[in-house]
Structures are given as C-alpha cells and as structure tokens.
Amino acid sequence: MAQLRIALAQTNPVVGDIAGNAETLVEWTRRAAGRGAHLVVFPEMFLTGYPAEDLVLRSSFAEASIATLSEVAARLADEGLGDLPVVVGYLDRADLAPRVGQPKGAPLDAAAVLHRGRVVAKSAKHHLPNYGVFDEYRYFVRGDRLPIFRLHGVDVAVALCEDLWQEGGPVSVVAEAGAGLLVVPNGSPYETNKDDVRLELCARRAREAGCALAYVNMVGGQDELVFDGDSLVVDASGALVARASQFREELFVTDLELPEAAVELGEPSHDSYDAHDGTVITVERVLLSADPVEPYEPEPPVVAERLDDLAEVYHALVTGVRDYVRKNGFKSVILGLSGGIDSALTATIAADAIGPERVHTVLMPSRYSSDHSITDAEELVRRQGVNAQVVPIADIVSAFEKEIALTGLAAENLQARVRGMLLMSLSNEHGHLVLTTGNKSELATGYSTLYGDSAGGYAPIKDVLKSVVWKLAEWRNAQPGVPPIPENSITKEPSAELRPDQRDTDSLPQYEVLDSLLRDYVERDMGRDELIAAGHDPELVTKVIRMVDLAEYKRRQYPPGPKITPKNFGRDRRLPITNRWRERL
Numbered sequence: 001m002a003q004l005r006i007a008l009a010q011t012n013p014v015v016g017d018i019a020g021n022a023e024t025l026v027e028w029t030r031r032a033a034g035r036g037a038h039l040v041v042f043p044e045m046f047l048t049g050y051p052a053e054d055l056v057l058r059s060s061f062a063e064a065s066i067a068t069l070s071e072v073a074a075r076l077a078d079e080g081l082g083d084l085p086v087v088v089g090y091l092d093r094a095d096l097a098p099r100v101g102q103p104k105g106a107p108l109d110a111a112a113v114l115h116r117g118r119v120v121a122k123s124a125k126h127h128l129p130n131y132g133v134f135d136e137y138r139y140f141v142r143g144d145r146l147p148i149f150r151l152h153g154v155d156v157a158v159a160l161c162e163d164l165w166q167e168g169g170p171v172s173v174v175a176e177a178g179a180g181l182l183v184v185p186n187g188s189p190y191e192t193n194k195d196d197v198r199l200e201l202c203a204r205r206a207r208e209a210g211c212a213l214a215y216v217n218m219v220g221g222q223d224e225l226v227f228d229g230d231s232l233v234v235d236a237s238g239a240l241v242a243r244a245s246q247f248r249e250e251l252f253v254t255d256l257e258l259p260e261a262a263v264e265l266g267e268p269s270h271d272s273y274d275a276h277d278g279t280v281i282t283v284e285r286v287l288l289s290a291d292p293v294e295p296y297e298p299e300p301p302v303v304a305e306r307l308d309d310l311a312e313v314y315h316a317l318v319t320g321v322r323d324y325v326r327k328n329g330f331k332s333v334i335l336g337l338s339g340g341i342d343s344a345l346t347a348t349i350a351a352d353a354i355g356p357e358r359v360h361t362v363l364m365p366s367r368y369s370s371d372h373s374i375t376d377a378e379e380l381v382r383r384q385g386v387n388a389q390v391v392p393i394a395d396i397v398s399a400f401e402k403e404i405a406l407t408g409l410a411a412e413n414l415q416a417r418v419r420g421m422l423l424m425s426l427s428n429e430h431g432h433l434v435l436t437t438g439n440k441s442e443l444a445t446g447y448s449t450l451y452g453d454s455a456g457g458y459a460p461i462k463d464v465l466k467s468v469v470w471k472l473a474e475w476r477n478a479q480p481g482v483p484p485i486p487e488n489s490i491t492k493e494p495s496a497e498l499r500p501d502q503r504d505t506d507s508l509p510q511y512e513v514l515d516s517l518l519r520d521y522v523e524r525d526m527g528r529d530e531l532i533a534a535g536h537d538p539e540l541v542t543k544v545i546r547m548v549d550l551a552e553y554k555r556r557q558y559p560p561g562p563k564i565t566p567k568n569f570g571r572d573r574r575l576p577i578t579n580r581w582r583e584r585l
C-alpha cells in the first residue's frame, strides 16, 4: 500500500472571471502544498465557472480558458508549486465541428492535470447531462479519453461529474484498466436530498471501479443554482472515509492508504469501450512519479456534521442571495416589509446573507393595511437591526386615481404597483438590489401583481412553497440567539391586504392542500387523472391546474431565485406561454 494526502479544493469560482479563478487556483494550491498534500483537485469547469451557458460557444472565451490553463501551469512551477499535481476543470475545444457545416472547435467540458509547469494530461466529460437544469447537448461534444496518471506509485484516474451518474461509462473502463484512486471534479447543484443520492452514487461507483473515489464539488450561488459543496471520499468498498462541510469553502485534506499500481506502464495509451453505450474511450497513462512517498503519520479523516433538511434549504437560500449580491457587485438590498411571513423570511435570509446593516426595508402602509402590518414589521426591524423607512402609499394611490378611474382588481393591483415603483426608485437612487418576496405557491397560481410585488432583481424564496416558508421561519427562530421573526408574522392568517378584510383563502385553498397538489402537478408533472387518482379533490384539481397554466407568462417575467427543489420555475420547467394544451377538464 502507498500513502497519499489529497486536497479537495471545495471552492467558489465566479462564472466568466477566468483570471480571478486562476488566481484562486494558485492561492489554494499554495495552501494545499502548505498542508503537505500530494495532489489537489478543483471542481468541474473551475477556471471558467459553471455553468457558463452560451459563453462556452464564444471562441474568445474558449481561447482565454485554454491559454490561461497553460499560463497557470507555468505560474505554479514559477512559484515553486510545480511538483504538486493539480487536477482542474476548464473549457477546452475539440478538433471537431459541433454540428455539420460548422467550423471545428466544439466546446469540451474538460479537465487537465498540471505538473511541473505543463499540462500533462487532458480529458473531457463523456456523458453530458441534458435534463432538468442541464443543457449540455447544446454546448459540448463528449470526451473520448480517460487519463490515468501514476503519482507516487498510485494510479489515479479522472472522470467528470455526470460520468458518475450513468451506468457503465468511464467508471467501467477504470475498473478494467485498474486504478488506486478515481478523482471526480463536479459542478453538482443543490436540491433537497441530493446529498443522500450523491453518497450512495459515489459508493456504488467506487465498488464498480474497484478503487477509492474522491468527489469534489464547488460551493456558491450562480444565478438560480446553488452549489452545496459536500465533497467526499469513499474507499473501494464504498464506505465513507471523509466528508466536507456543506455550503462552505474548504480545502478538504484527507490521508489515504491506496494500493500501489500493479500494471507495467508499457504503452502510453490503448482503446477500451464505454460500457454504457459502446463508444471508444482511449486510456492514456502518464507517469508523474513512481516511488511511494516517505511514510508519514496520517491525520484522522474528517466527517463534517450534516445539516438537517430545513437547515440545508435555509443555507441554500442564504448562499444564493449572498453570491448573487456579491458576484453582481451590489452592496445592499431593499425590500418591502409588510408584517407578513414572506417578506419577514426574505428579510431574515438577506440579513443572514449580507448583514442587517446592508438590508433596507420599506414599510408602505395603504388605506387597507392593518395595524399589525406596521407593528409586526417594526418588531422585525427592532429584532434584527435592519434599516427601515416608512412611506405611506395612500396619497400616491389617490393621486393616481384622480387621473384614471380604477375599480376592483385594477385598483387593488395599483397599490402593489405603487410599492414596486417606490422600491425600484429607491434602488435607482441608492443602488440597492430589489429583493422580490413571492413564494412558489404564489408563482404557481399567479397570485402576484405584474410590475407590482413581482418587480425586482432576485427572488430568494421563489422555489419555496408557502407551507415550507412557515417551517423555515420556525426553524430559523429556533436557532440560538434572539428569534428574528415576530411570532405574529408566523401565526397570522396570510393576506395581501389589497382590500378590506382580504384573506389569501378568498382566492386560494388552504396552503397545505394547495402545496401538496402543486408538488404533484408542478414538481412531479402528473396529469389530471393521475392527480385525482393520487387523492386530490377533482374540483380543486380543475381550478388549480387552470391557475397554474394561465400564469406561465407571469413566471417568465419573474426574477431569478435559488433552486432548492427537484423542479424549480426556471431552467427546470420550460413550458410555452402561448399554449392551448389543457389537461382534460
């Protein structure tokens, strides 16, 4: 057996910031060297950030990624770090046309091994995810190489993210070629329960590959995706050895005892076949160092404590907001505080993400606002120390109504629009990002006013069903310290307060009932008959799926927000707006 200390760089790259990400690579490699690591592994597409979407189709972007890769390899050597091999994800181009008739240079979701100033091996993802939030057939052509580099006598193979999620695939070739360790850079976005799926998947693939597996995932928010880290190492039997923290950057170091390579190095390459679909995979063997490291005292492996399910969701939302604000250059956020639960939770998430001093709230009572809407909002401001100002809207609404006569819903919506206009005006004046406070149940049913409460730049709870909004509020209040959300905001009956004594249940069913139906219709895509067979009330099914279908245009204009469920409104669910298909009613 041979010892190896591996460092998994659970980092937070910024999409498009190739120079900044390269800088991070050098800095973290220096830290890994300082920790005595023998290998450092960065996430998928680390150099460009992930997902870079249509940027990968731009030649200038691909060329910058390729050039930076060579430059950073040379720089590591110049800075005395060349002996520490680095595995890193980047954007490369194949000597292939992406489509018939197009020029060569199809994008590759690639990984490289850097050593002693050079790029010593390259590969690319073989299996391209093309479901849910992923569109990788649009972007990439598949890889056809499997690098195995010998490091201190141990053969180390490299595969990328989705390569693990398909049966067979390059893992079957690793098993056949023999390796002591499989390292896997990932860009695997968070959704509820994904961590359990990932662990089980890594364990299964390690057993199939017949070797230990080191899985490194990125952390941080990128528009509507949040990456949760949760990097891990399993041994060849699939048993968990070490697991990094969730939602936190971390240089995760683990000492491993791995089998020494048994095969002669011989020919540098040979062809094998992907057991998934029979395509050719060329195994490329590279010698970095043949001799095992001097025996040393290993550090005990770390298994970070797991967050419970609600804590995970809350951390995902905080991470999404923090990184959207930071990566887009905002210093502060602003939102309307109504005393209700949605804006209370949104304000709390924002305060946890960027600090209460950078959160600005506006209390905008109208002629229909209840007394508690102001007192509950003020109580939240007092508990959290966020900034607050009061702007009554009654006079603005009256001035408007003097010019054009509005009745019923049009008059109700005007109030929401005046609030949206005030928030956008304050954003323009002070540079705050406007946070939109709608939840998933409202987005599903179209229960929001276009250019009113749906105005804004980022929507922290748009993927959170209303019943989960309450649970998250209770969870957050149960954490150590002063409960940030006034109990009355949690317990009172929800109301838009756009007319006297209005209740959400005037237009919508009880949220528990609604949300269970929305899970089945929106997240599980059940048709009408299936919904009724699953026990939902037929009349309610008819009403709700009609509301959901008709609100597509509103969702398309809604700001982005962090995905936490298996199917968010956004990249996960793409329906035509102009659409005459209706479930049989």
Ligand SMILES: Nc1ncnc2c1ncn2[C@@H]1O[C@H](COP(=O)(O)OP(=O)(O)OC[C@H]2O[C@@H]([n+]3cccc(C(=O)O)c3)[C@H](O)[C@@H]2O)[C@@H](O)[C@H]1O
Residues within 6 Å of the ligand: 409, 412, 413, 416, 442, 446, 447, 448, 449, 450, 451, 452, 453, 495, 496, 498, 504, 507, 553, 577
């Ligand atoms: N297919 C389509 N493509 C593009 N635009 C389309 C469209 N269909 C309608 N429209 C446009 O949309 C307009 C209707 O939408 P909109 O103006 O939003 O108004 P609308 O959906 O009719 O009313 C807003 C609803 O949201 C509720 N609300 C408002 C505010 C806050 C809350 C809360 O508690 O959170 C609830 C309110 O009680 C009401 O039920 C139409 O006048 C038309 O201009």
Ligand SMILES: Nc1ncnc2c1ncn2[C@@H]1O[C@H](COP(=O)(O)OP(=O)(O)OP(=O)(O)O)[C@@H](O)[C@H]1O
Residues within 6 Å of the ligand: 335, 336, 337, 338, 339, 340, 341, 342, 343, 344, 362, 363, 364, 365, 366, 369, 373, 419, 437, 438, 442, 453, 494, 495, 496, 497
């Ligand atoms: N009186 C108010 N002062 C400030 N903002 C308000 C006020 N009323 C509504 N808003 C803003 O409009 C959003 C929609 O609020 P509304 O009360 O209509 O419905 P809601 O979905 O129940 O939200 P909440 O639970 O935050 O009250 C609120 O989250 C808030 O940002």
Ligand SMILES: NC(=O)CC[C@H](N)C(=O)O
Residues within 6 Å of the ligand: 044, 129, 160, 161, 162, 163, 165, 186, 187, 188, 189
């Ligand atoms: N970037 C990828 O290839 C990710 C795909 C994979 N199914 C995941 O979500 O982890």
